Amino acid sequence: MAYPEQQLVDGLLAISGALAGHIDPGAAFRATAVAIGTLLPHDHMDVAVLLHEGRSHVCYEAGCRTDWSELARRPVPVEVSPVRAVLRGELPFLLTEDALCDPRFHFAGALDGPIFAASLRSRIVVPLRARGNIVGALNISRHERGCYGPVELEVAGHCAEFIAPYIFALNQTEEARRAMLAESEARNREELLRVGASRLTEGMERERKRIAMDLHDQTLADLARVVRQVSALSRQGIAGAVQLAELEREIVNCLTELRHIVDDMRPSVLELFGLRDAIEAHLNRSVSRAVPSIAVRIHDASEGAADTLPERILTALYRIAQEAINNAVRHAGPRLIEVRIEATVSALRVVVTDDGVGTGEIDPDASSGIGHMHTRAALIGARLRIGRASRTGGTRVAIEIARDRITAPPADAPATLLENI
Incomplete structure (x- = not known):
């Protein structure tokens, strides 16, 4: 049975209104999910958006949260997406009564864990198109089996047509912003390294001078004192136990100081x-x-x-x-x-x-x-x-x-x- 025309129009207008005013693709999508829910009740909804000429994608979620949310910050290759067949245009859509046992969502390396963790059984997957190309996929899910059919698939297609250009434009803007931030961070890092390297070089030079002073003021002075003691013992022609013990302590102190200096220089x-x-x-x-x-x-x-x-x-x-x-x-x-x-x-x-x-x-x-x-x-x-x-x-x-x-x-x-x- 088809949706009443007025209900469909009102729902699509609500989706358009939900998109207005958002500049963040994730926030825009979550607002859209509420409006889409009036037409297609769901427990989970996500949108996969293609990046880098279709080689990778990000994901934005609404409803129950899963590990797919991490993809909003960390794009991954399309090859691991459970809906890659739609993202690549190999299938026009995916409609399943139970995604848990549908082999189209599961293959070696697939990021399909959330399907099981969140029990996303009934699923509709339709492509998002902008400028004549597939730019992503809209994925709508419920926990129960057999909730969606051809009528819901058609409504999902209309929803995808409405949100695709807006989500695509916001994501392009976000990508441009990230690129600008990355470039700015690279410049800042280069400047940090330049200034830091200069300061570190100056610090190393100061450290060399400190080590030289330690050697001159402490170790060399101790060694000079040992030499004087040895010279005095030589002139006396005899060395008692007390003098030898003192001489031994002085030599041990010199060795200890040298070890500390060497350890500081090379751990x-x-x-x-x-x-x-x-x-x-x-x-x-x-x-x-x-x-x-x-x-x-x-x-x-x-x-x-x-x-x-x-x-x-x-x-x-x-x-x-x-x-x-x-x-x-x-x-x-x-x-x-x-x-x-x-x-x-x-x-x-x-x-x-x-x-x-x-x-x-x-x-x-x-x-x-x-x-x-x-x-x-x-x-x-x-x-x-x-x-x-x-x-x-x-x-x-x-x-x-x-x-x-x-x-x-x-x-x-x-x-x-x-x-x-």
Whole structure:
């Protein structure tokens, strides 16, 4: 039985009115879904919109929410869409009494999980056309079996004709906006790397001067004192137990200072034992002379995933964590510093947390360390976030790098810097 003509006209006019005023394709579609519901009752509705000359698509949902909502932010190839036959124009439509057992929706690699999870049994799939081409597909579903037939299919086609040009235009606008943002972010990142690389180079030069001063003022002075003691013993012609013990202590102190300087220059623990042990060694060394004492805690939940990273990325993560620990010890006055290393399927994260006075007490102009942390993160494509650890204070430094970003160095990153970060 056909829909009453006036009901159909009123419904289509309601759809047109629902579209008006929206500039976001997702919001426009959700408003449209309410109007379409007066003509075609449904439990779930989504629209797949083609991108990149039909190679990929995004998805906007209305009704019950499924994993397909993630496709609004992350386009995927058309090949994995359960409705790819309509998107490609291979079938004029899809109409099924029970999509759960309809093989047209299920094939190797299909993103068909939501059909089962949301029990989308009755389904109508019709193409969206604009400028004579298929630009997407409108998908209408109910939980019950056998809810739709040829009459509902025809109404769905009319609805698709109404929304297709508007959804297509909004999506094109959204794509243009994303392209502009991406270009702007690329320019900003290039400028960040340029300025950051310059600052990091200056910081490295200052660090070399500091190391030279440490060697001159401390280690060389200690060695000169040892030489004088040896010379005095030589002139006396005899060395007692007390003098030898003193000489031994002086030599041990020199070796300890040299080891600290060498460890700062090149983290050998990192190379030999991995990220967790290197951070733990630095953590313990940093708080060893703190007054009052600082408790430390480290937990590695990554199952060693960090140590599979390329050396340049591993070293950068260590240096950022090292700087975060140093800042906490020097500026925050914490009672506890905690480090967590975590890994997920998509990312690896190092989090340094303290319960000190918080970021508000750190003067950015007095310490270039925070700027260096941001630069190191940018050079390896990592995300660095610095903020309050809790409502009562403290600082949380989180470095996160996506696994798909763990590739070759950025083209605009100076090679000499990458070798030294």
